[in-house]
Amino acid sequence: MKYSYKDMPESMKGTYGDFSKNFGFSWMEFVATIPSPLFLVTTYKSNGLPNACMQSWATFTSANHGKGFYAILTSVNKNGHLYQSINETKEAVINFMSEEHHAECMATIQNNQFEKDEITASGLTVEKASWINAPMARECFMNLECKYVWEKEIVPGDDHVMLCLEVVGIHIDEDHMADKTGENGILYNIHYPMNPEKVTKTGHDYAAVLQKKIDVGEY
Ligand SMILES: Cc1cc2nc3c(=O)[nH]c(=O)nc-3n(C[C@H](O)[C@H](O)[C@H](O)COP(=O)(O)O)c2cc1C
Secondary structure, eight states: OOOOOSSOOGGGTTSHHHHGGGGTOOHHHHHHOOOEEOEEEEEEOTTSOEEEEEEOSEEEEEETTTTEEEEEEEEEETTSHHHHHHHHHOEEEEEEOOGGGHHHHHHTTTTOOTTSOHHHHTTOOEEEOSSSSOEEETTSSEEEEEEEEEEEOSSTTOSEEEEEEEEEEEEEOGGGSSOSSSTTSOOEEEOOOOOTTSOOSSOOOEEEOOOOOOOOOOO
16 A cells, blocks of 8 residues: 655644745655765855855766766755855865764854854864865765856756756775775765654654665676
């Protein structure tokens, strides 16, 4: 048997799944609970200080007949420092953290003042990128140096945009060369899972890791 939902179930009315539309979230997001990779995007603000922004609504793809690898950040707030700084410099680093440094990366949200070096203030170390003008977070095990390609509103007039970045170079910590997934690998954001048939008063967000299940071989 399958449960089917087209409109928000009565059981979710008045819950976080309902009022969080004020922060830009659809109730369907919590019912579907599709995880997405979690990372820290670092840029230079117009005052020269490093900016750091947690991002998760995103995907990665090859394009241009295999000549390029691209990040699509699918929901970037137009009112944040990331959007402002990337439009000024056209360059950013995407930093992947393992579980060990999740707390410091999350602290960047509290240290989100324009006059702050958000990386250092959060207990992380600033490193200069090699091929672009942007800072990186040393403690993150993989850093993708990126250049801005384009942006698009999913719906005209939206307050968030999709940003396409081309990956121009990659740094990987030696301990992660063999595997970037698994226990110590890339974290995924599980955003407030809700069961409309059993709504609880409070919910949780989770950071998850991947477990390999099936060896598909080559295809
Ligand atoms: C797990 C997690 C994922 C997030 N993903 C996004 C995202 O995809 N897009 C976005 O605009 N903000 C996202 N945020 C919120 C920003 O990280 C937060 O508002 C940040 O302080 C904005 O930084 P900025 O002003 O430097 O842009 C996320 C926050 C968390 C905790």
